[in-house]
Amino acid sequence: MFYTYNLSSYISGIIFSKINIIRYIERYIKYYNEQRIKEKLGWMSPVQYRLNLLAA
Template sequence: MSRKGNCLDNAAIESFFGTLKAEYFHLNRFDTIEQLKRGIANYIHYYNHQRIKQKLKGLSPVQYRTQAMAVS
């Protein structure tokens, strides 16, 4: 993060939380906090390991990072 508190510092995490709310939180109902916690943990795993992105050439973030490390 920059010293002066540049608004772009939070852009990546705000984008993730917006996606989390749109794709998971608002589409489900939770009866307990434990259900919510497990669901968020499952969604984070899905987001990193299974969710493909066009910006990453149709790969998940983990697949893209693994492929990029193999090329280097």
């Protein structure tokens, strides 16, 4: 995983510090857990799916 981030930072010409990499990973995890749309969930985000279940 670190190799991928290291390679992408080299390719884009931006050198990321450890703090920036950690922030990027935290933002991605938050996106993955809350905002991404998933086919298995009926093309809803996980948050929308949970709210939909509570409303039913």
